Amino acid sequence: SASDKHYTGPDSNDIWCLRVKPTSARENSCVYTNFTFENLAYVDFYYAAYGSYTGTTLKVYYSIDNGATWVYTNQSFAVGSTSTYGRAYINQTAACMVKFVFENESSGATSSLDQISFFVSE
Numbered sequence: 001s002a003s004d005k006h007y008t009g010p011d012s013n014d015i016w017c018l019r020v021k022p023t024s025a026r027e028n029s030c031v032y033t034n035f036t037f038e039n040l041a042y043v044d045f046y047y048a049a050y051g052s053y054t055g056t057t058l059k060v061y062y063s064i065d066n067g068a069t070w071v072y073t074n075q076s077f078a079v080g081s082t083s084t085y086g087r088a089y090i091n092q093t094a095a096c097m098v099k100f101v102f103e104n105e106s107s108g109a110t111s112s113l114d115q116i117s118f119f120v121s122e
Contacts, residue, residue: 053109
């Protein structure tokens with residue numbers, strides 16, 4: 001919709017993005033991979049608030065046990081009203097999953113995630 005903040009760079013299709021919406025205020029929402037990466041160095045992505053709903057923090061986690069436990073990467077991103085580039089360093093040699101968590105302090109804000117790229121080291 002027009003309220004989504006797409007990544008609009010040269011390699012973008014400018015049509016789709018992932019919208020993450022909590023079901024109530026003060027509730028976190030997330031999306032994670034259902035596959036693993038070995039030797040995952042970092043993840044690049046773009047993130048933004050949906051419409052004018054700001055006040056969310058994006059945090060990145062990884063799991064090396066198929067999602068049984070998640071490790072916080074100590075990297076967080078303030079979600080604002082424009083599409084913003086982010087990079088989260090994972091640096092895991094073990095096969096791991098990645099999770100993006102949108103933490104809502106009070107608003108229950110909807111957020112967008114776009115142009116996710118996973119980089120593995122050799």
